[in-house]
Amino acid sequence: MALEWIEIFKELPKLIKDLGRLINNGRANKNLLLSELKNNLKQFENAKKIGLTYDELIKILSNEKIIEAIRTGFVITVPCGPGTKCVSEC
Numbered sequence: 001m002a003l004e005w006i007e008i009f010k011e012l013p014k015l016i017k018d019l020g021r022l023i024n025n026g027r028a029n030k031n032l033l034l035s036e037l038k039n040n041l042k043q044f045e046n047a048k049k050i051g052l053t054y055d056e057l058i059k060i061l062s063n064e065k066i067i068e069a070i071r072t073g074f075v076i077t078v079p080c081g082p083g084t085k086c087v088s089e090c
Contacts, residue, residue: 025072025074026074029065029068029069029072029074030074032065032068032069033065033066033069033074033076035065036062036063036064036065036066039062040061040062043057043060043061044057047060
């Protein structure tokens with residue numbers, strides 16, 4: 001029985017390394033998503049200033065990082081607030 005516990009400790013460094021990679025990937029995805037959202041907000045502001053149509057605006061907006069983050073398993077949660085439907089306990 002005691003030897004089984006020792007075997008578990010052999011796996012600890014690998015588990016810690018994998019967990020660290022997941023945390024770093026999550027942070028990287030979060031930073032990329034925030035950057036893409038900021039860029040899209042700037043595009044909205046610029047489109048309003050120069051009078052672009054909605055069709056032209058849609059062509060220049062980006063969602064590549066959002067799709068990539070979802071594909072890699074990044075969970076995007078929307079906080080509950082006025083005007084939003086709450087899907088979980090707040």
